[in-house]
Amino acid sequence: MSLIITDECINCDVCEPECPNEAISQGEEIYQIDPNKCTECVGHYDEPQCVQVCPVDCIPKDANHVESEDMLWVKYEKLTGNKRP
Template structure:
């Protein structure tokens, strides 16, 4: 799975430095998450750090990008090559 940031985002900057894959970036209105880079912190942490620090809980599972833990681990390994 990948995560996404909803339109409720207040651009507080809390999530940006927390992403170990540098998947979060500043979008036109709110921060966004690059689904190709998001591993839900698999390979780094037990829990999604961006979700943990978000003060308004506007980060959620992206329903269009459902991936198994094994798929996330493979994505993590591939990103380490880049």
């Protein structure tokens, strides 16, 4: 499942550079996550890096984009061209 940034976001700018898939961008009012690019850092890290650095804990799983770990791996492979180890 991809992640989502809630309206508690304070636009602190720390999450965007942490995303290895470049899924995070500045929206009209707060940062947003492109669910087509978010793999929850599967293939890159053990934990989502944006969640790790967020000072206000505003990045939960997005219930509107439910994906299994296998689905996240498939997305990772499509985005990067790398195969699952």
